[in-house]
Every structure is written in C-alpha cells, then in structure tokens.
Amino acid sequence: MQEVIQKLDLHSENIDKMDQRPSLELQLERSTCTLLNKQIVEKARELRRIKGEELQGLGIEELLELEQMLDVSMSLVSKTKNNRFLEEIKALECKSAELMDKNQQLKQVENVFNAQTHNLLEQGQSSELATNICSSAAPIQDSDISNTSLKLGLPFPDLF
Numbered sequence: 001m002q003e004v005i006q007k008l009d010l011h012s013e014n015i016d017k018m019d020q021r022p023s024l025e026l027q028l029e030r031s032t033c034t035l036l037n038k039q040i041v042e043k044a045r046e047l048r049r050i051k052g053e054e055l056q057g058l059g060i061e062e063l064l065e066l067e068q069m070l071d072v073s074m075s076l077v078s079k080t081k082n083n084r085f086l087e088e089i090k091a092l093e094c095k096s097a098e099l100m101d102k103n104q105q106l107k108q109v110e111n112v113f114n115a116q117t118h119n120l121l122e123q124g125q126s127s128e129l130a131t132n133i134c135s136s137a138a139p140i141q142d143s144d145i146s147n148t149s150l151k152l153g154l155p156f157p158d159l160f
Contacts, residue, residue: 048054
C-alpha cells in the first residue's frame with residue numbers, strides 16, 4: 001500500500017512539473033506577443049504621423065524631427081525620380097539617333113531610285129529594267145526591317 005501511495009505522489013509531482021513547463025513557455029509567448037503588439041501600435045502611430053495625421057499631441061522638437069525625416073525621404077524620392085527621367089531621356093535620344101540613321105538611309109535609297117527611274121523614263125526602257133534597278137538598290141540592313149521585293153513598271157505600259 002505504501003508503494004502505491006509513493007507512486008501516486010511521484011506521479012502527481014511529475015504532472016505538476018509538466019503543467020509548469022507549458023505555463024512558462026506560454027508566458028514567454030505571451031510576453032513576446034505583447035511586445036510585438038506594442039511595436040505594431042507604435043509603427044502604426046508613426047505611419048499616421050508621417051501621413052500628417054494625429055499631430056496634435058506632438059511638441060515642437062518632435063514636429064521638427066518629423067519634418068527632417070520627411071525632407072530626407074522627399075529628397076530620396078526626388079533623386080530617384082530624376083534619375084529615372086534621365087534614363088528615359090537617354091533611351092529616347094538613342095532611339096531618335098537610330099531613327100535618324102534609318103531615315104538617312106531611306107533618303108539615299110530614294111535618291112538612287114529616283115535618279116535611275118528618271119534615266120529609264122528618258123531612255124524609254126522596259127519595266128523589267130526598272131525592276132532590276134529596284135532590286136540592285138542598296139538594301140537597308142536592320143533586324144527590324146524584313147526583306148521584301150518590289151516590282152515596278154512604267155505608268156503606261158501600252159505606250160511602248
């Protein structure tokens with residue numbers, strides 16, 4: 001009988017110790033949760049103040065500190081915006097230069113074509129020769145432009 005009582009007491013002590021362990025862990029978790037909740041409340045208040053809300057209770061020094069923080073933030077935002085504008089301007093200038101080069105190439109091809117077509121019309125040559133001239137003109141070399149062939153004839157083929 002004595003042994004049974006001792007085992008019961010020992011078992012009761014073990015249960016009490018087990019009950020204490022979770023409570024310590026639970027207390028630690030609760031304190032961590034409380035601390036995190038306080039941080040959330042403080043950060044939310046700080047965010048509202050940055051937005052210009054809830055400024056009534058602030059003193060002059062706190063308002064000056066908030067203003068300095070906003071000035072620094074505004075400066076960084078402005079600098080980033082200006083850098084993006086400069087990058088975009090440079091990209092557009094490069095694109096403009098490329099388009100100017102393409103335009104110049106097209107004008108050269110047009111001038112060659114017009115001169116050779118004028119000579120053909122003066123000489124009264126056939127439309128086949130006009131097609132040869134078009135195909136022998138300097139091709140534009142650019143990955144954006146596909147090669148196409150163009151077949152031209154004289155405006156009034158019945159006259160020749």
